[in-house]
Amino acid sequence: MNVSQTMETEEDFLTRLHIKLYHPQQSCKGLYGMLPLGKRSSHPADVPLRLGRDAQACTYALVDPRVSRKQLALHAYRTAQSPDMLFTIQNLSQRGRLSVNSSALGYLERMDLPDKALLRFGEYEMLITRESGEAMGSFEVEFEVLEMPPSRETCMCVPSVTPVMELRALVPLENDETLCHL
Incomplete structure (x- = not known):
């Protein structure tokens, strides 16, 4: 093996967000049809990751008329005290309520996203887990559907x-x- 094959690159150390979704009627065809399920997608750290119904305005879309056009946004950031990429979550829905680990967020309100967070909006539940990495320019997102x-x-x-x-x-x-x- 030569050095280039064994050397680790920045891409090997991207921060990863595992997003696990559940909806009581998720057996309906197409509910998650616009999400890259089971695939890791890279996302630039300086661009908010938006989730909602509108595929034009959001990074990832849910095919559900009860979801807001823009439901939520995840913003990446770093602090001088830590090398880790951290995230805030923002409620973009004027009508829908968003809760993060039982704390409600009103329209345009933000809060720091813990390493493991349970989000609820409408009938959806999302479990987001953050895995630290060293890269600063981007992070990975991986979606999965849960049975319960x-x-x-x-x-x-x-x-x-x-x-x-x-x-x-x-x-x-x-x-x-x-x-x-x-």
């Missing part, structure tokens, strides 16, 4: 430090989407 809601898989809605006996007391008699049931 990520809120049930991750139980992000209940603090992990709460003892199990206390959790049982928190579960109401009726079903509530915001709680994980034991």
